[in-house]
Amino acid sequence: MKSEVTGRGDTVVLVPGGLTGWISWEPHAKRLSESHRVVRVQLIAVDLGLRNDPIPADYSVDFETNALTRALDEANVAEAHFAAWSYGAEITLNFALNNPDRIKTLTLIEPPAIWVLRSRGPLSTEQLDDRKMMQTLGPQEITEDQLVWFSHFAGFVPSNVDPRTLPQWPNWLKHRQSLRSGDVVYRHEDDIRRVRNFGKPTLLFKGHGSSPWLHEITDILGAAFPHARVVTLPGGHAPHIVSMEEFMDIFNKFMDSRDP
Numbered sequence: 001m002k003s004e005v006t007g008r009g010d011t012v013v014l015v016p017g018g019l020t021g022w023i024s025w026e027p028h029a030k031r032l033s034e035s036h037r038v039v040r041v042q043l044i045a046v047d048l049g050l051r052n053d054p055i056p057a058d059y060s061v062d063f064e065t066n067a068l069t070r071a072l073d074e075a076n077v078a079e080a081h082f083a084a085w086s087y088g089a090e091i092t093l094n095f096a097l098n099n100p101d102r103i104k105t106l107t108l109i110e111p112p113a114i115w116v117l118r119s120r121g122p123l124s125t126e127q128l129d130d131r132k133m134m135q136t137l138g139p140q141e142i143t144e145d146q147l148v149w150f151s152h153f154a155g156f157v158p159s160n161v162d163p164r165t166l167p168q169w170p171n172w173l174k175h176r177q178s179l180r181s182g183d184v185v186y187r188h189e190d191d192i193r194r195v196r197n198f199g200k201p202t203l204l205f206k207g208h209g210s211s212p213w214l215h216e217i218t219d220i221l222g223a224a225f226p227h228a229r230v231v232t233l234p235g236g237h238a239p240h241i242v243s244m245e246e247f248m249d250i251f252n253k254f255m256d257s258r259d260p
Helices: 021-032 044-051 061-074 086-098 114-118 125-135 144-153 169-174 192-196 212-224 244-257
Strands: 003-006 010-015 036-041 080-085 103-109 202-208 228-234
Touching: 003 021, 010 021, 010 086, 021 036, 021 044, 021 080, 021 244, 036 061, 044 061, 061 086, 080 086, 086 103, 103 244, 114 125, 114 212, 125 144, 144 169, 192 212, 202 212, 202 244, 212 228, 228 244
Parallel strands: 010 036, 010 080, 080 103, 103 202, 202 228
Antiparallel strands: 003 036
């Protein structure tokens, strides 16, 4: 897993989402590096997609988590504040549950941790249908129509909006091969009891207008973590980008106080 290290001070690790990768954290890293040592990482799936290299046959959430662990070891990160978005938030959640001693604070933005939904019971028919659609993503090339579907599924845009009309569309189109990992988030399993036993300060974000299933996951996690707060900001599935000023204010205060 590629990483970029900037600034000095208390370490902050930024883990991106699974479509556009680490560029989504660029403006945040620039500001945070004025007072922190910032480690910004790139997901393996995004890196391979941009290079049009194949996804490994054994690719999984654990595959990315192991890559994150190695990247942090190489950057000499023993303990840090973590902030992660979307698919990167699921990977970071997995890392945090496996390595609680390396976490100072944990900030997660709408992690697509389907296993959290299953902790409450079987998936709905709609959620199972969404899984079938996700299974069609990869390993072959991602089409424009599949990207349109994903933008609605993930809550980037409302169902009545054509994402191709948005200024973000060219960048999404450039990164669409990042989505070739298919239904990887549905295949990952974990135990909600590990969340209940996680003692570190945790901050969870939801975005107004994002997908209801992502909000449900975030709310379940918010109730399960012993020391957690859930914050909702404008911005659909990208509240930390759309509402950056408010996000940064809340995030910085959280790191300083370590009190959710």
